[in-house]
Amino acid sequence: MTTPPDRQQPLRKQGHPHARAARARKQAEAAQIGIDAAYIAAFIDQFYARIREDAVLGPIFAARITDWGPHLARMNQFWRGVLLNSGEYSGNPMRLHTAIPGLDGEHFARWLALFYATLDELKADPQATGQVASRARMIADSLLTGIAIQRDGLGAGRVGDGLPRHRLDPVQT
Numbered sequence: 001m002t003t004p005p006d007r008q009q010p011l012r013k014q015g016h017p018h019a020r021a022a023r024a025r026k027q028a029e030a031a032q033i034g035i036d037a038a039y040i041a042a043f044i045d046q047f048y049a050r051i052r053e054d055a056v057l058g059p060i061f062a063a064r065i066t067d068w069g070p071h072l073a074r075m076n077q078f079w080r081g082v083l084l085n086s087g088e089y090s091g092n093p094m095r096l097h098t099a100i101p102g103l104d105g106e107h108f109a110r111w112l113a114l115f116y117a118t119l120d121e122l123k124a125d126p127q128a129t130g131q132v133a134s135r136a137r138m139i140a141d142s143l144l145t146g147i148a149i150q151r152d153g154l155g156a157g158r159v160g161d162g163l164p165r166h167r168l169d170p171v172q173t
Contacts, residue, residue, distance in 0.1 A: 019087075026085040033128040040079045043132075044072055047118040056110045060100065082135055093139075094146045103147055108140040109164055116166045126168050133166030 030036065048068070051057050065071045074091070081089035097103060115136050119129045141160030148159040165171075 023085045023087065030084055030128075033125040033131070035083050035124075035128050035132065037076075037080060037084070039122070039124065039128070040083060041076055043118060043122060044075050044079060046121065047115060048072060048075065050114045050118060051111075054110070054114060057107065057114070060103075060107070064100070082139070083132065094143060097143045098147050098150045103144075105144060105159065105162065108144045108160070109162075112137060112140055112164050112166075116164070119166065130166065130168035130170045134169045134171050137163055137165055137169060137171075 027036075048071075051061055052068075074089075077086070077089040078091070078093070080086040116133060119133055122129075124132075137160075140163055141158070144160045144163070145158050
């Protein structure tokens with residue numbers, strides 16, 4: 001039995017029609033509220049400028065990043081993947097963050113505070129701000145929980161419940 005020509009490469013590389021349609025739909029919905037590659041690039045530049053200047057997070061990043069150009073390009077890929085379903089990012093943020101000794105809830109709360117301040121500074125559509133803030137908080141929660149589980153074992157459970165939420169985050173608990 002031979003493999004049909006349209007199934008010889010993994011769907012991720014080839015781009016299955018359903019995946020392409022879902023990606024186009026997500027990008028169109030995001031564009032309607034102002035989330036596009038230009039918005040993401042502006043956000044990334046402003047956010048990481050804040051990070052570099054921050055007394056708490058700046059030294060953590062400075063100890064690991066010497067050339068900011070590639071890091072910013074990578075963060076643009078990551079956030080385009082998160083917000084636009086671009087499919088261009090491949091990496092393991094969990095592995096990278098669990099390798100940093102001492103990261104805890106205070107660091108992630110500070111990261112979110114800077115993230116939210118940058119979102120507010122951009123003065124985008126409130127729906128865009130809420131959506132991006134919600135995704136950032138989910139990511140922070142996931143990373144913080146992964147770090148706690150690696151450090152303390154499965155008994156640590158989910159630990160990000162106390163992380164701050166943006167006032168426009170549609171997921172309020």
